[in-house]
Amino acid sequence: MKPITANTLVSLALCFAPMIALAGSKPLSVAFFDFSTGVGKASFKALRSSGFEHPCWSESFVEITGIQTAYIEKVPPLLQRNLLLGAVRGDAKAAEQFRQQLEQMDLNGAYAFVPDPSGHYGVIYGIGYQSIAVTSSASIAIPDGGKLISNNVLSKRLCEASKSMD
Numbered sequence: 001m002k003p004i005t006a007n008t009l010v011s012l013a014l015c016f017a018p019m020i021a022l023a024g025s026k027p028l029s030v031a032f033f034d035f036s037t038g039v040g041k042a043s044f045k046a047l048r049s050s051g052f053e054h055p056c057w058s059e060s061f062v063e064i065t066g067i068q069t070a071y072i073e074k075v076p077p078l079l080q081r082n083l084l085l086g087a088v089r090g091d092a093k094a095a096e097q098f099r100q101q102l103e104q105m106d107l108n109g110a111y112a113f114v115p116d117p118s119g120h121y122g123v124i125y126g127i128g129y130q131s132i133a134v135t136s137s138a139s140i141a142i143p144d145g146g147k148l149i150s151n152n153v154l155s156k157r158l159c160e161a162s163k164s165m166d
Contacts, residue, residue, distance in 0.1 A: 030108060032071065032113070033085075040122060048072070080098070085112065100126070102146050112127070124140060125160035136161045137160075137161055
């Protein structure tokens, strides 16, 4: 009975070794699409360039350590923004096509910053390469007078929208 138990444990260890090796922290690689007049993109760029830490990621996510690569200005042409907007509006076919594009580009996911009809609020949507739907979103007030969204607020909302990439 003991040799069988030992063999079983060794077999299980060999099966789970690849998963254990891949476990741990990882940085995200994402694309950011701004469907507003530019406040979303400008605020995201300011957050990235400031080196602002994302404290909510260490509290909310076990594996995510931050954003390593972010396409903001020059989003790869393979990623079709109209498909992301369709996914945000509930088009499952568009969501699946966009998910496949993310996977081909080796990106963890994408964010879409979409203003509501009033123009006073924006919604940050997150879509990951593992899901065929936009699975997380967070609403945020758009500042008046062309001001940027504060780093702290934007960071928190990105955390909430990143749940689809965890």
